[in-house]
Each structure stands twice: as C-alpha cells, then as structure tokens.
Amino acid sequence: MMTAICFVFLVGLALVLARFLYKSWWYPVSLQLLMKSQGIKGPPYKAPNWNYAKGVLDMEVKSTSAPMEISHDIIPRLFPQVYSWINLYGKNFLHWIDTQPQLVVTDINLIKEILSDKEGSFDKVQLEGVLKKFLGGGIVFEEGKKWSKLRKVANHAFHGQNLKEKVPAMVASVEELLKTWKSYEGKEIEVFKEFKLLSLEIISKSVFGSDYLTGKTMYHMLDEIVLICYKIIADKFSKSSHELKVADHILQAFVDSLVGIMKQREDKVKAGQSNNFGSDFLGSLMESHHNTDQNKRISVVEIIEECKTFYFAGHETVRSVLSWSILLLAVHTDWQDTARKEVLEMLGQGNPNIESISRLKTVGMILNETLRLYPPLVFLHRKVKRNIKLGELRLPAGMEVYIASLAVHHNSEIWGEDTHLFKPERFAEGVAKATRDQLMAFLSFGFGLRKCVGFNFAQMEVKIALCMILQRYRFTVSPNYRHFPTLVMGLWPKHGIQIMLHPL
Ligand code: HEM
16 A cells, blocks of 8 residues: 555656656757757756846846936846847847746847737737736737627727717816916926826726716726735735735725716616716727627626726826827927927917827827837737747747837837937838838837727827927926836836926
8 A cells, every 4th residue: 555655656756857847948948949940049048947037137127226318228228138139149039037938029020920910829928916816807918709899899989989079088188287287387397297197087088988087086096906016026925915905905996986887877778867878988898788799798897807907008108108208308309399389380379189189290200209219018928829930930839929119119220320319300201111111110009900909099198288288388307307217017217207397
C-alpha cells in the first residue's frame, strides 16, 4: 500500500516537474529558436526569468524618477527597454514577460495585417487580477457575436445624428467650466485636473442624459475603485482583503444606482409617460435589452459593463489629449495665435457648432499633432488565437503582440528627422499626406474593426473645448510646470499641467 502511495506521489511530482521545465525552459527556448530562424531576435530568455518584469519596471522607474526638459522625445524616458531593443534588434523583436512571449511590432505592414484581421486570428488581451474583477468587462474586452452586438449599439449612439445632438451639451459643459476659470484670471491654473471634471461631465451626459448628475456621482465611485485597484497592485504583498471589500461595496452602490435609473425609465414607459427609454447611450442599451430578437438582446450585466467601460474609455483619454494640447499651445504660442485667429475669424465670440468645428483646419492639425506626440494609449495589445502566418512570420497561438504605437508615432523614418518636434503643419494636407500614405503610422484611435468607437465624439469634444478657451484666453507655461510625461491609465502629465491664464 505504502509503495503504491509513494509511486503515485513520485509520478505526480515528475509530472509537475516536467510541466515546470516545459513552461519555463523548453517552450521559451524552442520558441526563441523558431523566431530567430525567421529573423526575429530579442533579449535572450533567461530561465526561469521571474525577475524580468521587475527588471523592466526598475529600468522604467529609474528613467522617470525626475522631470525632464520640455522636449517631446519621450520614448527613451517612458520605454527605455523598447527604445534600446528597437535599436539593437530591429523594428520587431521578441521579449518575455516572465514566461509569456511578446512580439513587439513597429513594422507598418505587420501592424496593418494585425489590425485589419477579419478572420478572428487575434484576441484582445484580457486584464488580470483585481483589474479584471472590477474593470475587465464590456465591449473593449469582448469578442465575436457579443462584441458585434455591443458595437452596433455604441456605433449608433456615438455617430451621425446622435453625435450632432450631443454638441449643445458639450458646449454647455465647457461654458460652465470656463465660468469657474474667472477666478484664475491672471493667475496659474492646473488644467489636467480641470479637464477631468469636464470630460467626466461630458461622458456622463452622453451615457446618462438627463440623469447625468446621478451618473457623475456614479462615475466618481468608479474613480474610487480605480484608486483602490492601483493601491492593491502597487502593494501586492500587503493584505488587500479590506480594500477588496471596500471596492466590492462601492461597485454594488454603482450597480444599485444604475438599476434604479433603469427601473425609473422602465416604469415611465410602462405607465405611458414616455415612448422610449431615453435618447442617451443608456437609453440605446435599454432599447436593446428589450429587443424581441434574442440575438440582439443585451443583458443587464452587459449594460452595467458598458456603462463602466464608457467611463474609462470616454474620459481619461479626452482629458489627456486636451491637457497635452494646451501645454503644446502654451509652449508654441505662435501656433496658439494662429489657431485663435482661425477661431475668431470663423466664430467671433459665438459658440461652435458641428459645421464650424469641421471647418477649423488649424485646430484639427494641432489636435492631430498632439495625438501623434502624446497619444493617450501608447500601445495596442493582442493575443494570437491560433497558429497563424503574419507576413512571412509563423506565430504560435498564445503569443502576445504588442503594437508600439508611440514608437511608430516617433519614428523618424516615417515622420522625418523633425519627428520629435511639434509641427502641426505636417497635417496641413491630411493624415494620408502626413504619413506618406501609410495610414497605419498614425494609430491614436487604432484601426480596423476595433477602431475607437468614440473617435468622432472625442475629436469634437477636444475641438469645442480648445475653441472656447482660445476665444477667451491667452495662456503661457507657468514657471511651476515640470515636464513629467508618465504612464498611469494612459500617457499622463505626472504633476499636472500648470499654465498662466491671461484673459483677452
Ligand atoms: C482622444 C480620445 C481617445 C483616444 C485617443 C482613444 C483611443 C482608442 C484606441 C486606440 C482604441 C483601440 C484600442 C485597441 O485597438 O486595442 C479605442 C477603443 C475604444 N474607444 Fe477610444 N479613444 C478616445 C476616446 C474615446 C471616447 C470619448 C469614447 C467613448 C465615447 C471611446 C470609446 C472607445 C471604445 C468603447 C473602444 C473599444 C472599441 C472596440 O473594441 O470595439 N474612446 N480608443
């Protein structure tokens, strides 16, 4: 009997050991050889490589431990490893995050192939741990039929006539914000904080319509959850059960508020006081929830996930672009003057509308150049779903693909020797001319089926805000500003953006 137990134990142990050796040695080494035989090199895999991620992190922390001069050459600082490895190993290289292989891609043709994929060869990379639990659902992470159902609703809500109807609400929100700026006239103002409030209010209006004040409170709850998640991640060896409980509690409060709003809307329809669930995004989601066609129907859980997703996707990104564009205009006051001249000639002191916004050429060029130098999302992430061919490369299922958008945006082979300079004139004849017909070189909003659904909405919001600020103020960089681009939930200014506000 004892011998049998020992035998089973030894077989079990051998299997665990074999699995360990396969995962942490055989698979990485053989994959590295396979990729090398196809011309893809990279930093050598070191078994078991557990400290790799920490090493990279240390390199990044070191490179971002102090502010830098105001320069837009930010890759060596933000991604020292990507920067040095591109120089060492070429446009595409293989590296490892622990035992996970990751192909870093900056080659335009490969990027085009990945993002144009219609065969479902790539999956989105899912969040992990607490981030997955609290923030990992919704359209951004869905695939297949579920994704396509959600995408249709979102496309409808954020394009065409629906988008047009959102303009007055955006203008009203900027007007409200600028009223509060009166107390800063002649003084310093920190705009990154200001634009958080603005973008949160605007996305809240779009998702929750007339219920946006409750929506805003709900979105502040998500802010708290994000902070808790980051605290747990940063301090992973501490006991996090208390924090988790708090986050659970906040999420429940969010869900209760949302279900409450939905119930009120349903009651109104039932009582005949309204013939729809609302013209906002929540209304569109509820319409789909009540769809008689099972294939188009959206569950309550999906509605909750969508409302959470649009909070993240829809405000931190806009906030970041708006802030960087104000910094760039505060540094390059010649462009600020040109943009203001355009705005005043077209609108005088009147409010922007959808037609005038689309005719603001200089403002559009400035926005594109800001998105090129400081894209809020600095990479796009995919996972190879099955063994595939990508260009001439054979990639195995499970390999991650990391499209280094920021590196592409700063590539001098594409953009010229002046790539790190702020030169909106490169977009004077549109994106195709600026990229010499390589549209994939400008990845701020992604490309293909998964391109940003809020693409037009975001551009409109930023242009309206810029326009209305330029109509009222001249601004310069405050002596207190420290240039500190950093990666948090996107490309953020670590200590905010302080400008001096001069009324016109
Ligand atoms: C300047 C602001 C913005 C930038 C730079 C931006 C950028 C992006 C990028 C690069 C992607 C593609 C991600 C990928 O392929 O993995 C994306 C997707 C997405 N964005 Fe945006 N975004 C912005 C604003 C917005 C806004 C305002 C909304 C909502 C109204 C929004 C909603 C989404 C959603 C839902 C997706 C996922 C689409 C899908 O997977 O089908 N974004 N965004």
